[in-house]
Amino acid sequence: xxxSEGYLSVxxxxxxxxxxxxxxxxxxxxxxxxxxWGPRETDAACCEGTGKWRIVQLHQKGWGKSMPAGExxxxxxxxxxxxxxxxxxxxxxxxxxxxxxxxxxxxxxxxAVEYPLSVSGVLMVGTWLLRTKDIDWCYRGGMGHFYPxxxxxxxxxxxxxxxxxxxxxxxxxxxxxxxxxxAAAQAFMKWDGTCGxxxxxxxxxxxxxxxxxxxxxxxxxxxxxxxxxxxxxxLGVRGRLxxxxxxxxxxxxxxxxxxxxxxxxxxxxxxxxxxxxxxLCPSHQRRCARQPSAVRQPFPV
Numbered sequence: 060x061x062x063s064e065g066y067l068s069v070x071x072x073x074x075x076x077x078x079x080x081x082x083x084x085x086x087x088x089x090x091x092x093x094x095x096w097g098p099r100e101t102d103a104a105c106c107e108g109t110g111k112w113r114i115v116q117l118h119q120k121g122w123g124k125s126m127p128a129g130e131x132x133x134x135x136x137x138x139x140x141x142x143x144x145x146x147x148x149x150x151x152x153x154x155x156x157x158x159x160x161x162x163x164x165x166x167x168x169x170x171a172v173e174y175p176l177s178v179s180g181v182l183m184v185g186t187w188l189l190r191t192k193d194i195d196w197c198y199r200g201g202m203g204h205f206y207p208x209x210x211x212x213x214x215x216x217x218x219x220x221x222x223x224x225x226x227x228x229x230x231x232x233x234x235x236x237x238x239x240x241x242a243a244a245q246a247f248m249k250w251d252g253t254c255g256x257x258x259x260x261x262x263x264x265x266x267x268x269x270x271x272x273x274x275x276x277x278x279x280x281x282x283x284x285x286x287x288x289x290x291x292x293x294l295g296v297r298g299r300l301x302x303x304x305x306x307x308x309x310x311x312x313x314x315x316x317x318x319x320x321x322x323x324x325x326x327x328x329x330x331x332x333x334x335x336x337x338x339l340c341p342s343h344q345r346r347c348a349r350q351p352s353a354v355r356q357p358f359p360v
Contacts, residue, residue, distance in 0.1 A: 067117075067149055069142050070133045077124035078117045078146055086113035088152045090143065092170070094161030095187070095280055096255075097272070098123045115155065117146055121279050129275040131282040136189075140170050147177055160184040161255070194284050198225040202254040213250040217243065229281040232274070241270055244277035251280070 061083060066075045089112050093099065098118050118125040120134040120142065143166075147155065156179050159167030164183035171178040187193065196202055203210030217227040231243035 067142070067146055069120075069145055070138075073132065074120050074130065074142075075126045076117055076120065076142060076146070078115065080113065080115050080150065082113040083110070084113065086111050088113045088115060088155035090147070090155045090157045091116045092143075092157065092159030092163030092166040093117075093119065093122070094159070094163045094185075095283075096161070096251075096276055115146070115150065115152070117143060121275060129278045131278060134279065134282065135286075136166060136169060136283070137173075139166055140173050143170060144174050144177060154179045156180045156182070158182040158184070161187045162189065165189055189283070189287060191287075194225070194287070197251075197254050198284065199223065206253050209250060209253045213246055216246040225281070226285060228277075229285045232277050232281055241274055244274040245270060247277045247281065248273040251276075 061081070063080045064078070066077055068075050091114065093116070098116065119139050121128060121130045154177055157167045157170055158181070159165070161184075164186040165188050167181050167183055171181050200210070203214075214224055217224050217231060228243050228247050232240045232247070234240055
């Protein structure tokens with residue numbers, strides 16, 4: 060398999076974004092939006108093994124090998140979409156199929172709306188739309204009813220700042236005391252890893268276990284969650300995807316159902332996917348990309 064790597068300078072050179080391209084030059088181009096825990100080796104699993112895809116992956120601002128790490132300046136969902144479009148033009152790709160999991164699913168659907176001529180189709184896995192109600196549910200008590208012990212531990216960690224636990228954690232992570240900030244970042248990512256999967260990883264494998272990665276992930280996530288303007292995300296997309304090829308793998312009754320407002324016929328929803336895309340069976344993702352009927356079948360996690 061042919062592979063190449065490089066860096067793309069954006070925002071006047073303030074950010075240098077790492078990207079990787081795998082597959083034949085004449086392969087069908089596929090762009091992968093990684094999720095809110097950063098780029099992972101499994102992100103492109105649904106496209107591997109066929110030999111016909113040209114897989115493009117970008118480490119979004121602040122993530123992975125992109126520099127500077129954890130930077131939140133000019134780092135919003137709309138900035139990420141502009142970066143992806145700049146990469147498409149840099150690589151000389153006319154149109155590509157886009158796939159995203161978790162937060163990446165939200166970015167994939169927004170990209171298809173903002174740049175419809177650049178997109179041939181969309182696959183969304185473990186959809187996480189970042190609506191106000193989604194953020195409230197996960198970080199302001201709703202999900203705590205299902206994981207009361209873990210939620211209590213997180214709240215106790217940020218209780219010294221009082222009020223909104225999400226805002227309190229944001230203040231600690233971005234505060235001057237680096238030790239307090241690191242501990243808050245790990246507490247946040249421990250909770251995020253709990254509520255983002257059907258079956259949470261063992262403690263030593265969770266995203267909050269590595270302090271440096273926890274700080275990067277928490278900085279970007281909290282920056283987005285606290286400053287997110289919902290109107291800039293989903294309120295303007297209704298009806299604008301009716302002609303696009305969209306496949307959705309998600310948990311029934313979860314945020315993907317909101318896409319019925321985007322596409323009148325509604326999304327195709329599986330019954331057993333977590334909010335996070337990382338627990339999904341790659342072979343099932345591949346079938347979903349090819350066969351709409353496969354999306355309706357339960358799959359192992």
